[in-house]
Amino acid sequence: xxxxxTVIQEQDAARIHEILSHFLGDSGAVEAxxxxxxxxxxxxxxxxxxxxxxxxxxxxxxxxSSTAAMAQLLGExxxxxxxxxxxxxxxxxxxxxxxxxxxxxxxxRTTVGMxxxxxxxxxxxIGGVLGEARVRPKPQAEFGVPLNETESRAAWTxxx
Amino acid sequence: MSVINYAQRVIDFKIVYYGPGMAGKxxxxxxxxxxxxxxxxxxxxxxxxxxxxxxxxxxxxxTALTVRGFQTxxxxxxxxxxxxxxxxRRLVLRGADGLVFVADSQFERLRENxxxxxxxxxxxxxxxxxxxxxxxxxxxxxxDLPNLAPLSYLEFxxxxxxxxxxxxxxxxxxxxxxxxxxxxxxRMALASEFGVGRERRNEAS
Numbered sequence: 302x303x304x305x306x307t308v309i310q311e312q313d314a315a316r317i318h319e320i321l322s323h324f325l326g327d328s329g330a331v332e333a334x335x336x337x338x339x340x341x342x343x344x345x346x347x348x349x350x351x352x353x354x355x356x357x358x359x360x361x362x363x364x365x366s367s368t369a370a371m372a373q374l375l376g377e378x379x380x381x382x383x384x385x386x387x388x389x390x391x392x393x394x395x396x397x398x399x400x401x402x403x404x405x406x407x408x409x410r411t412t413v414g415m416x417x418x419x420x421x422x423x424x425x426x427i428g429g430v431l432g433e434a435r436v437r438p439k440p441q442a443e444f445g446v447p448l449n450e451t452e453s454r455a456a457w458t459x460x461x
Numbered sequence: 462m463s464v465i466n467y468a469q470r471v472i473d474f475k476i477v478y479y480g481p482g483m484a485g486k487x488x489x490x491x492x493x494x495x496x497x498x499x500x501x502x503x504x505x506x507x508x509x510x511x512x513x514x515x516x517x518x519x520x521x522x523x524t525a526l527t528v529r530g531f532q533t534x535x536x537x538x539x540x541x542x543x544x545x546x547x548x549x550r551r552l553v554l555r556g557a558d559g560l561v562f563v564a565d566s567q568f569e570r571l572r573e574n575x576x577x578x579x580x581x582x583x584x585x586x587x588x589x590x591x592x593x594x595x596x597x598x599x600x601x602x603x604x605d606l607p608n609l610a611p612l613s614y615l616e617f618x619x620x621x622x623x624x625x626x627x628x629x630x631x632x633x634x635x636x637x638x639x640x641x642x643x644x645x646x647x648r649m650a651l652a653s654e655f656g657v658g659r660e661r662r663n664e665a666s
Binding site: 306307308309310311313314315337338339340341342343344353355356359360363366367370439443444445446447448452453454455456457458459460 | 462463464465466467468469473475496497501503504506508517518520522523525526528529530531533536538548549552553555556557636639640641643644647648651652654655656
């Protein structure tokens with residue numbers, strides 16, 4: 302499948318924020334990360350002070366991809382849920398659409414069943430938002446004009 | 462593929478370092494990790510075997526310039542080079558916005574370079590993509606070692622295309638060519654997001 306660029310406008314971000322906030326409030330999960338299947342973090346909600354969300358996103362997308370590849374070896378199109386149980390915190394990952402997954406981190410204050418149930422609702426709602434965002438043309442104000450020389454300069458200077 | 466986030470004013474790109482086993486893909490990321498200050502990079506993650514061979518990928522997120530009000534961020538990945546890990550190479554390749562093919566310049570590794578390049582093209586086809594569509598550079602690594610294939614020969618074997626891509630001589634273990642490679646591929650990925658698109662592919666060759 303050909304992957305699509307994603308442009309998340311402010312109104313999309315607000316709707317995703319609302320969906321994830323409700324999901325956390327209703328499910329009792331402590332963190333929710335919306336992740337592009339290529340491994341990029343698109344949005345997150347929760348008490349994320351000490352969380353290396355960028356690394357978790359890359360690892361979760363990789364784990365999800367390898368699980369999907371295993372599913373195909375069994376003749377399944379995909380395993381739609383991935384669950385890792387820890388002693389204090391656990392991770393639940395579910396499919397949003399072909400290009401995104403939702404990762405929830407939860408602890409003893411809720412159950413995997415509750416998280417799973419409400420993640421289903423949240424992923425359907427987020428899938429709708431992302432679907433609309435992906436068919437919208439890229440804003441021309443910022444992206445319609447090629448980069449100038451200053452904007453194309455080297456980003457990093459090698460150590461001398 | 463890139464994610465443009467207006468709420469956070471960031472653009473995220475994925476750059477994948479591809480190439481045969483032991484060509485120096487991980488060494489590139491390790492050098493970048495060593496040289497960039499903490500504020501410009503995140504943690505480096507290496508999923509490796511006990512003897513430090515990459516089994517899934519290495520991962521290093523780095524931040525770059527702010528362009529038109531957007532902070533640009535690049536997530537650097539390597540693939541496992543060993544032949545038997547093709548399934549995992551294909552997974553890491555998913556959604557790449559830019560590619561670096563790290564070739565081993567030693568004569569005796571030419572066959573592995575060619576096989577790995579073919580493998581890259583085959584894996585891209587799985588995503589309905591080609592090397593002509595993705596910002597892509599070549600790095601001829603290990604130029605510090607004896608028994609090197611001449612640059613012109615490497616170019617003939619690995620960069621024989623209608624529009625040659627930029628290439629760099631490197632010795633990733635001591636950093637030579639590492640940032641030149643990264644700056645070019647990131648600039649090409651960034652340029653492809655704006656206006657009519659990417660830099661001419663033969664600009665640096």
